[in-house]
Amino acid sequence: MNYWLLKSEPTSFGIDHLRKSPRQTTYWDGVRNYQARNFLRAMKKGDQAFLYHSSCEEPGIIGVIQIVREAYPDPTAFDPKDHHYDPKSDKQAPRWFMVDVKLQRALEIPITLRALKERRAALAGLALLQTGNRLSVMPVDPRHWAAILKLEGATARSRSK
DNA sequence: GCCAACGTTGGC
DNA sequence: GCCAACGTTGGC
Numbered sequence: 001m002n003y004w005l006l007k008s009e010p011t012s013f014g015i016d017h018l019r020k021s022p023r024q025t026t027y028w029d030g031v032r033n034y035q036a037r038n039f040l041r042a043m044k045k046g047d048q049a050f051l052y053h054s055s056c057e058e059p060g061i062i063g064v065i066q067i068v069r070e071a072y073p074d075p076t077a078f079d080p081k082d083h084h085y086d087p088k089s090d091k092q093a094p095r096w097f098m099v100d101v102k103l104q105r106a107l108e109i110p111i112t113l114r115a116l117k118e119r120r121a122a123l124a125g126l127a128l129l130q131t132g133n134r135l136s137v138m139p140v141d142p143r144h145w146a147a148i149l150k151l152e153g154a155t156a157r158s159r160s161k
Numbered sequence: 162g163c164c165a166a167c168g169t170t171g172g173c
Numbered sequence: 174g175c176c177a178a179c180g181t182t183g184g185c
Contacts, residue, residue: 007182007183009183033168034168035168054182054183054184055182055183055184059183059184113184131165131166132165132166132167132182132183133166133167133182133183134166134167134168134181134182134183136182
């Protein structure tokens, strides 16, 4: 099983949208970056991903989601009315893809970017913390995944004291 | 709102 | 194929 991190701006699509989706499942559309696209295509059914909120008051990991359908062509690329329309994309040879994701759970307490940065040493190599990283889809090393989840427990414990 | 970091575009 | 200009991302 592989682990990932998916970024979104909560004002356009956040955990609350996912919560309200039927069966808490939706498609992850609009990715228009080749590197991110390649990661999307590498995803396997059953893989898990952190849901990350960006460009908001408290950027950070807010939930855990699951890949429930592997990559298939993103129809918004062919829709001139869509914000993510790509006039150069070709239905015969789709270049943009999306996966279906299901909300597994919201974190008890979000793991903020600030908290992650405080653990820079333990999380060395985590793409999210690399300077200037703007990827919206990125892999997470299994060891980093475990370390981050442990952080959730630690934060929850310290808050409950 | 600022600005650094980066990807993409297009002229040459 | 180079690279300057431009647009976008995203933390602060």
